[in-house]
Amino acid sequence: MPQSAAAQVPLIALEGVGKWYGAYHALKNINLTVKKGEKIVLCGPSGSGKSTLIRCINHLEETQEGNITVEGTTLSDSSRSIDAVRREVGMVFQSFNLFPHKTIMENCTLAPMRVKGVSKAEAEATARKYLERVRILDQADKYPAQLSGGQQQRAAIARALCMEPKAMLFDEPTSALDPEMVKEVLDTMIGLARDGMTMICVTHEMGFARQVADRVVFMASGEIIEEGPPETFFSNPQHQRTRTFLGEILAHH
Amino acid sequence: MASIGPNELFFLMQGLKWTLALTLVGFIGGGLFGLIVALTRTAQNDLVRRTTTGYIAVFQGTPLLMQLFVVYYGVALMGFNVDAWVAVAIAFTLHASAFLGEIWRGGIQAVPKGQTEAAKALGLHYVSMMKDVILPQAFKISLPATIGFLVQLIKGTSLAAIVGFVELSRAGQIVSNQTFRPLTVFALVGVIYFLICWPLSLWGARVERRLSTASR
Ligand SMILES: Nc1ncnc2c1ncn2[C@@H]1O[C@H](COP(=O)(O)OP(=O)(O)O)[C@@H](O)[C@H]1O
Ligand SMILES: [Mg+2]
Numbered sequence: 001m002p003q004s005a006a007a008q009v010p011l012i013a014l015e016g017v018g019k020w021y022g023a024y025h026a027l028k029n030i031n032l033t034v035k036k037g038e039k040i041v042l043c044g045p046s047g048s049g050k051s052t053l054i055r056c057i058n059h060l061e062e063t064q065e066g067n068i069t070v071e072g073t074t075l076s077d078s079s080r081s082i083d084a085v086r087r088e089v090g091m092v093f094q095s096f097n098l099f100p101h102k103t104i105m106e107n108c109t110l111a112p113m114r115v116k117g118v119s120k121a122e123a124e125a126t127a128r129k130y131l132e133r134v135r136i137l138d139q140a141d142k143y144p145a146q147l148s149g150g151q152q153q154r155a156a157i158a159r160a161l162c163m164e165p166k167a168m169l170f171d172e173p174t175s176a177l178d179p180e181m182v183k184e185v186l187d188t189m190i191g192l193a194r195d196g197m198t199m200i201c202v203t204h205e206m207g208f209a210r211q212v213a214d215r216v217v218f219m220a221s222g223e224i225i226e227e228g229p230p231e232t233f234f235s236n237p238q239h240q241r242t243r244t245f246l247g248e249i250l251a252h253h
Numbered sequence: 254m255a256s257i258g259p260n261e262l263f264f265l266m267q268g269l270k271w272t273l274a275l276t277l278v279g280f281i282g283g284g285l286f287g288l289i290v291a292l293t294r295t296a297q298n299d300l301v302r303r304t305t306t307g308y309i310a311v312f313q314g315t316p317l318l319m320q321l322f323v324v325y326y327g328v329a330l331m332g333f334n335v336d337a338w339v340a341v342a343i344a345f346t347l348h349a350s351a352f353l354g355e356i357w358r359g360g361i362q363a364v365p366k367g368q369t370e371a372a373k374a375l376g377l378h379y380v381s382m383m384k385d386v387i388l389p390q391a392f393k394i395s396l397p398a399t400i401g402f403l404v405q406l407i408k409g410t411s412l413a414a415i416v417g418f419v420e421l422s423r424a425g426q427i428v429s430n431q432t433f434r435p436l437t438v439f440a441l442v443g444v445i446y447f448l449i450c451w452p453l454s455l456w457g458a459r460v461e462r463r464l465s466t467a468s469r
Pocket of ligand 2: 171172
């Protein structure tokens with residue numbers, strides 16, 4: 001990884017983050033920094049807090065302890081800080097969450113027009129650029145239900161890219177897909193990674209992790225257990241829980 | 254016995270005109286306020302939500318007839334000399350907004366949570382999130398129940414007779430008294446109500462079927 005001086009500045013930083021759902025302690029003292037252009041793969045058993053962690057970064061969930069800073073803005077309850085962070089961070093969900101009553105093109109142009117105030121023509125030009133990039137420009141006038149799962153997820157990626165975010169969060173983007181569609185979405189994400197996008201991906205696709213991750217972060221019971229570059233993480237995991245988890249994942253794949 | 258001629262039919266049609274006008278007023282007024290009710294019922298703020306919950310409890314828990322009386326005589330007691338139209342428009346608006354608000358609240362809450370999350374993650378604010386993302390889906394989900402309430406409202410307008418409106422039912426009563434043919438007259442009045450309400454009910458049932466196959 002070539003690293004310029006600018007690449008050293010953390011784009012996303014979590015410091016001592018704690019999160020409770022009522023009495024349930026979902027995140028415990030999370031510390032994580034992500035530099036510009038870095039790709040993080042977040043893995044761990046179901047219920048370990050992976051979704052909660054990335055959803056805290058764009059304030060879909062509130063935290064009770066610690067600080068989250070994105071591109072110099074520290075998240076608080078103020079809508080100004082939340083808006084600023086959401087402008088820099090795009091998100092892709094497991095269940096796509098496309099707007100079913102809008103065409104793919106309308107899905108892509110809504111937020112740029114409403115949030116950035118760009119003209120319809122400009123928003124459509126941007127949308128065409130990103131739909132082309134995820135290779136579904138020919139589906140632009142269809143409704144989400146008319147697309148396959150893989151196409152829907154690529155449309156959701158394009159929709160997020162249309163806001164031209166500095167970082168992208170992926171929450172198990174291929175888990176809801178039929179096996180034959182996983183590859184087209186992963187290839188799209190690999191392309192994005194190659195172009196230098198900062199990414200945090202919750203995924204159990206270990207091939208993807210080996211190929212693009214700068215660091216793999218392993219979580220269990222709301223804590224970060226260990227992290228490291230994929231080579232050492234997979235070949236020489238330090239903790240027993242990591243070894244157990246990797247054994248289970250590899251047995252299934 | 255007098256027969257039912259063009260004059261009587263014309264009189265009934267005048268009544269029908271009032272029935273439709275009252276329905277329209279109730280539906281439009283109730284729709285506008287109902288939207289506010291639905292939005293406050295799904296609001297984050299506790300006090301706002303509870304106030305609306307109380308409002309709905311009162312208007313769903315008392316008869317429309319009583320609401321009409323209270324508004325009609327209540328407004329007069331406060332010293333305002335209002336037109337019967339205004340009083341009835343207020344009463345129907347309050348009544349319809351409580352029901353439509355509750356129907357649409359259900360619709361809003363039936364929209365999957367992922368839609369709100371996607372809208373928020375894209376940076377959309379409340380107004381755009383509601384107008385562009387949530388409400389169009391919520392209205393579609395609520396359409397069968399909304400049509401069902403519209404049918405109830407059409408029939409409910411007959412209660413406006415007690416404050417002096419000669420709408421369809423009252424017109425029927427008057428014609429029946431003049432012609433001494435209650436059976437024929439009320440059969441006719443019934444057919445007119447039926448011809449308006451039945452197609453609406455059919456439409457509602459069709460929308461509901463389409464929604465339930467679409468969600469499968
Ligand atoms: N909205 C919520 N309310 C209460 N508990 C929740 C909520 N969301 C998640 N949790 C709990 O928090 C824990 C972590 O959940 P999550 O972050 O979704 O895990 P993961 O994505 O790693 O599977 C789980 O035990 C889950 O049951
Ligand atoms: Mg999850």
